Amino acid sequence: MERIEAGALTALVAGLFRAKGAQEDEARDIAISLVGANLTGHDSHGVVRVPKYLAWIKEGTLRLGRDLELVNDGDVFVVADGGHGMGQTLGRRIVDLGVTRAREHGVAITALRRSGHIGRIGEWAERAADEGLVSIHCVNVSGSVLVAPFGAREKRFSTAPFAVGIPGAGEAPPLILDFATSLVAEGKVLNAFKGGKVLPDDCIIADQGTLSSDPVDFYGRGIDASRPSAAANSAGALVAMGLHKGSGLAFMMELLGGALTGGGVCGPEKKTVSNGMLSIFLDPARLDPTNDFHAEVVRFTDWVRAAEPRPGMGPVLAPGDMERSLREKHLREGLLLPPEVIGALRSLDASSHPSAIP
Secondary structure: OEEEHHHHHHHHHHHHHHHHHOOOOHHHHHHHHHHHHHOOOOOOOHHHHHHHHHHHHHHHHOEEOOOOOOEEOOOOOOEEEEEEEHHHHHHHHHHHHHHHHHHHEEEEEEEEEEEEOOOOHHHHHHHHHHHOOEEEEEEEEEEOOOEHHHHHHOOOOOOOOOOEEOOOOOOOOEEEEEEEEEEEHHHEEEEEEEOOOOOOOOOOEEEOOEEEEEHHHHHHOOOOOOOOOOOOOOEEEEEEHHHHHHHHHHHHHHHHHHHHOOOOOOOOOOOEEEEEEEEEEHHHHHHHHOOOOHHHHHHHHEEEEEEEOOOOOOOOOOHHHHHHHHOOOOOOOOEEOOHHHHHHHHHHHOOOOOOOOO
């Protein structure tokens, strides 16, 4: 593993997207989001994605400089089309729009469709929580069939992530729940394939239906290591989290994030990868002004954290505690990334302009 300072990594990634034609603000947004995922320990949604993004931009399936196109504006609800633009840009804009409407009405519902890879969904929950709002995010990835339903060996779902954010108050930090409905995100398999963290046991269904933790069983053997395919015809499948319960949740994320937004659900006819995200924003003060919501959140969170740990386990954590701790550590000590990931970025950088890091 190789250590790198977050600011230097952000500068490198932003430079790569500027070299592809991104404007300064968009390049910065993309870089901040990707490095931010690494900082919080979500390497699956971090800079390991850069080569794939750049390839998609070159192919024209991912587009720089796109803005939200409002398809239906009902004031308290908004449907927007991203035109396959960069999800890091579109995610910020749709969340900021939802925040603005929720401040005005107390509640807002936004539906984003045809967005490029929208990144770590917890970032959008954090963005709303920083504005004092509760938010719920249901996401699918049309054109990215990766996960087998419970009991199946064939893929039918995307990783279909789900996130909830609860704002903090005073010194209490926000609470952020964010997870893929697969046992592991595809990006974690990609990161392991490139020399990163080892995968948990039995998170992959190999082509014969046996369980595995080897990323090669997911992507297949004899493939281009620089661009492993996670398409519907790739060798293996990801296991849904939580047995039948996680499989059912993934099913509903496809319908809420894909069908309800108008972006479409997974299927064999879907060729272009795009995200759909249904988001609900709530202002707790407007919902019930007589209720001391924040005090109740703090009381419950403190009580949960005070639970006696099982033997051999660390302190009991609340949603978002681990990510916040990792971010502080990584900002202080730097990020540890597989040499193959850093090497790929440096190689891309060298082909476009002088490197931003030594």
